[in-house]
Amino acid sequence: MRLDRFLSVAKIFKSRSLAALAIDSSMVFIDSLIAKAAREVRPGQIIEIDTPRFYKKIEVILLPGGNISKKEASSLYKLLEERFKD
Known part of the structure; x- marks a missing residue:
């Protein structure tokens, strides 16, 4: 699954376009490397999101087959780490 799609399905970002914007602005890293929106995500990878509003570090557990509910x-x-910025 593409990184931008995963971040939107996992509800890290509200939409795929917002996820792609953060990725294109070099705010998203996979295994400590700057990521691209089309990069494939695999279980076990560490994703870091460092925006002006928040920092999150997550480990991918599983990939969905399609859209899922907010609860899922x-x-x-x-979630490995989370900080909100002022």
């Missing part, structure tokens, strides 16, 4: 979205990843 948090089961796709394990």
Whole structure:
């Protein structure tokens, strides 16, 4: 699954276009490397999102087959670290 799609399905970003914007602005890293929107995500990878509003570090647990509910979205990843910025 593409990184931008995963971030929107997992409800990290409200939409795929917002996820792609953050990725294109070099705010998203996979395994400590700057990511591209089309990069394929695999279980076990560490994704870091460092925006002006928040920082999140997550581990991908599983990939969905399609769209899922908000309740199920948090089961796709394990939250390793989260900070909100002023």
